[in-house]
Amino acid sequence: xxxxxxxxxxxxxxxxxxxxxxxxxxxxxxxxxxxxxxxxxxxxxxxxxxxxxxxxxxxxxxxxxxxxxxxxxxxxxxxxxxxxxxxxxxxxxxxxxxxxxxxxxxxxxxxxxxxxxxxxxxxxxxxxxxxxxxxxxxxxxxxxxxxxxxxxxxxxxxxxxxxxxxxxxxxxxxxxxxxxxxxxxxxxxxxx
Numbered sequence: 001x002x003x004x005x006x007x008x009x010x011x012x013x014x015x016x017x018x019x020x021x022x023x024x025x026x027x028x029x030x031x032x033x034x035x036x037x038x039x040x041x042x043x044x045x046x047x048x049x050x051x052x053x054x055x056x057x058x059x060x061x062x063x064x065x066x067x068x069x070x071x072x073x074x075x076x077x078x079x080x081x082x083x084x085x086x087x088x089x090x091x092x093x094x095x096x097x098x099x100x101x102x103x104x105x106x107x108x109x110x111x112x113x114x115x116x117x118x119x120x121x122x123x124x125x126x127x128x129x130x131x132x133x134x135x136x137x138x139x140x141x142x143x144x145x146x147x148x149x150x151x152x153x154x155x156x157x158x159x160x161x162x163x164x165x166x167x168x169x170x171x172x173x174x175x176x177x178x179x180x181x182x183x184x185x186x187x188x189x190x191x192x
Contacts, residue, residue: 027067028082029055034075037067041079048074104134105184110156112140112149119156123163130168130187140181150176157183 027033032051039054040046043061058065058079066085069076078085106129108122126136138160140153157174164185172184 025086026082027070028064029058032065032067032075032077034067036074037077038072038074039077039079040068044079054079105137106134108136108138110138110140110153110160112142112146112153112156114140114156119160123160126160126164126185127167130164130185133187135171135187136164136168136185138183138185142179142181147179150181153181157181161185 035051036048037051037054038046038048039057041063044057054065054077061079063079064082064085066078066080066082067075068078106126108126110119110122114122122138126138129136138157140156142150142153154174161170161183168185168187170183171186172182174181174183
């Protein structure tokens with residue numbers, strides 16, 4: 001049942017391209033091209049040596065020779081179990097991703113003629129968002145002919161930014177994009 005035989009290499013929409021083998025992330029053992037390398041690893045004498053000697057050391061320990069820094073002069077290779085090495089790298093990468101903080105942006109929408117009560121209500125929400133370490137993106141949406149009130153919208157957003165100056169700092173001043181005028185406020189550095 002070879003993949004190349006007619007009829008076996010067809011998907012629902014015609015012939016499929018041949019399978020590509022995923023290339024290894026690192027050169028290992030005989031795939032290393034440099035003649036001189038710097039050897040590192042556990043239970044090995046570290047230093048610069050020929051590739052042949054390093055391969056012999058790796059084979060003696062029943063491990064792989066992995067090129068971990070190909071751009072160094074000479075390239076750095078490590079004597080390690082390759083599968084374990086890849087597993088450890090994926091584990092570290094996953095840990096870094098889990099520790100990275102996601103930036104949350106909360107949006108608050110105003111109309112150009114927002115009354116004082118609505119303004120105060122939305123201001124309270126913005127303050128709570130900023131205290132929780134989230135960014136606030138406030139915008140005034142101009143419907144239909146309301147675009148003639150764009151100065152009013154800008155004044156409203158600047159008033160909003162001024163009311164938030166104790167808990168946040170303006171990251172982007174009011175800017176008109178289409179029928180919306182945006183203002184971005186980030187939490188102050190001392191906050192969570």
